[in-house]
Amino acid sequence: MALLHIEKAGYCPRCLRTATWDDSELLSCDWCDETFIYDDVWDDFLDIDGRIIERKASIFLDELIEIARTKYNTDVVHINREQQKKVFRTGQRGGFVIEETQSWILLDGFADELDRIIILAHELGHAANFHHDYHRNQELYESHYGDPAGRMRREQSAWRYAVQLLKEVGFTRWEDFLSITSYSIGSYYETVWDPYKKWFIKEYNQEPVQFFPEKLEFMKSLQAKIS
Ligand SMILES: [Zn+2]
Numbered sequence: 001m002a003l004l005h006i007e008k009a010g011y012c013p014r015c016l017r018t019a020t021w022d023d024s025e026l027l028s029c030d031w032c033d034e035t036f037i038y039d040d041v042w043d044d045f046l047d048i049d050g051r052i053i054e055r056k057a058s059i060f061l062d063e064l065i066e067i068a069r070t071k072y073n074t075d076v077v078h079i080n081r082e083q084q085k086k087v088f089r090t091g092q093r094g095g096f097v098i099e100e101t102q103s104w105i106l107l108d109g110f111a112d113e114l115d116r117i118i119i120l121a122h123e124l125g126h127a128a129n130f131h132h133d134y135h136r137n138q139e140l141y142e143s144h145y146g147d148p149a150g151r152m153r154r155e156q157s158a159w160r161y162a163v164q165l166l167k168e169v170g171f172t173r174w175e176d177f178l179s180i181t182s183y184s185i186g187s188y189y190e191t192v193w194d195p196y197k198k199w200f201i202k203e204y205n206q207e208p209v210q211f212f213p214e215k216l217e218f219m220k221s222l223q224a225k226i227s
């Protein structure tokens, strides 16, 4: 991840987005446009007047980041528009990236906090899928990239884990969650599965085998997990 230079970055104590360290104990957050002093005795951050920093970010972000780091060895990185141009497709707002033993979740730092919580939970769902279902076997995981059915199953798996993770941290904005999920998974049916299905029918004169539910059925199963 040389592109993002994350070896010299941390989480902003105020907004929890990615902020960069200089060579001393100073941490600068471009999102808050502020510089903070790290007090290693108290493991706290002070502002330049010596006051302990008040968090603006919600507990959900805190806890999801903590789960990412402790359970899935995954760091969360907020990226700006310039960085997004290099690593995101149009419309993409999050990503899960694996590099040997470490992995990263990339998040659109400009998204509002509720969106970032939901996107983070989804990407963390990919991390959970990679960890639990692939046993961190990167080669196997990536070998499924080109397989439309595999991609659909992985997306649905990530949303299922997202429900579990959000419940674990006490999240309650489920209407918002379902609306983002419906939009996101819908775009996968439209751009990944439907074109493949059309091609398959044309090529083989039959429908491809589908080991995952249709969108409506999938959304209902998620809703059932929530309530
Ligand atoms: Zn900040």
Ligand SMILES: [Zn+2]
Pocket (backbone or CB within 6 Å): 122, 126, 155, 158
């Ligand atoms: Zn996804």
